[in-house]
């Protein structure tokens with residue numbers, strides 16, 4: 187019946203008294219300075235599954251759209267856990283924050299933390315292995331629950347009451363490497379690369395490299411770039427941070443966002459060519475808003491999309507490269523950066539140079555081996571079906587048609603109950619498309635030819651009759667001078 191504040195004060199008093207006894211205490215607060223304390227999250231997860239729960243009161247939570255319920259310690263409740271025969275006491279401490287004076291960012295109303303009480307004699311054992319054990323266990327639970335999150339910074343620069351700039355929803359994208367239609371050898375290469383990366387802790391430590399990797403996915407729309415990111419996340423069991431660059435206004439904001447991401451995560455920037463104006467470097471260099479950040483001026487990008495003449499959005503390419511490459515990128519570990527683009531030719535060479543993005547993956551139009559995967563997934567095709575006569579006809583035309591896996595899946599979904607109809611419609615669609623492509627190619631070749639011929643003729647004319655050109659220029663400049671004079675007189 188005591189108010190929580192009073193209970194906490196009494197508990198604190200008890201703690202003081204116990205302090206002179208044989209116990210020692212460790213506080214694990216939720217927020218450590220500006221960073222979220224990962225150990226707090228790990229302890230919370232670990233305790234929610236602990237079999238030796240003795241707490242008399244548990245809190246139950248289920249996140250929006252989540253499939254599982256988690257239980258944890260209620261505010262200011264405690265439980266006993268045992269590790270290697272040693273008993274420890276965990277207490278969840280929640281206190282109201284004192285009424286705040288002005289602060290540069292809104293702080294949560296409650297201060298949360300766990301207090302671990304152990305016997306002084308057990309200190310060595312606990313600190314050496316118990317906390318590692320908890321972290322490992324929490325990771326296992328996370329993976330097993332398949333409860334991963336998709337984070338977005340769509341709120342702009344504003345923070346929530348806990349000081350997080352990211353909003354999250356449970357990540358439930360069904361795409362996997364099995365459902366992804368692409369060249370099987372490239373797919374295997376990517377999967378091996380990811381596997382090596384996630385098992386590579388000792389390698390990265392030994393070679394002195396930051397434990398991170400970058401992938402650039404490029405190709406036409408509808409070829410599976412976003413699906414590939416989801417497949418990567420599902421394969422590794424990582425969270426996904428979908429970074430909306432247009433919502434980030436400065437390089438330091440970008441850095442803060444990075445600091446608030448957790449390890450074992452994929453940080454995604456979709457359509458990088460649209461998010462940051464890389465083609466407009468000169469204009470942005472002359473803008474005075476960007477401070478010195480140690481990168482040569484040639485490396486600077488323009489303002490992000492939405493960066494108007496007023497330069498409100500002053501994020502630069504160098505800021506972005508620092509984000510992926512610089513010292514700040516190592517403030518966590520096991521990080522994957524993925525950039526996607528439809529137009530690789532528009533990207534700044536600084537972003538493409540070797541070592542920047544470790545793998546450049548071209549997501550192509552649907553090839554025959556990729557089509558086989560779609561047929562297996564959508565129509566339940568097996569090996570004997572692949573020997574059908576119509577498959578040969580499809581194989582003959584598929585490369586010329588240049589259809590995306592997204593277009594082909596549309597045809598297959600529509601007819602998924604009728605295999606034969608699906609195949610015949612697909613063949614027809616492929617043939618129509620191939621015909622269209624042929625005409626398009628022919629037309630563009632003709633246009634190219636005619637412009638070339640025209641240019642040649644113009645050059646010839648200029649060479650044959652140079653005077654004519656000069657006369658025309660002279661006449662025009664005279665005319666302009668006359669007009670200017672008239673204007674001045676008026």
Ligand SMILES: Nc1ncnc2c1ncn2[C@@H]1O[C@H](COP(=O)(O)OP(=O)(O)OP(=O)(O)O)[C@@H](O)[C@H]1O
Pocket residue numbers: 365366367368405406407408409410411412413414528549590591592593595
């Ligand atoms: N390679 C593929 N394998 C399986 N399905 C695919 C593939 N490519 C596209 N699809 C299907 O098409 C839809 C759109 O694909 P996705 O969003 O991954 O394309 P994208 O390359 O990211 O396109 P955009 O460049 O427009 O973002 C997906 O929902 C998926 O079902």
Ligand SMILES: [Mg+2]
Pocket residue numbers: 411412413456526
């Ligand atoms: Mg996409």
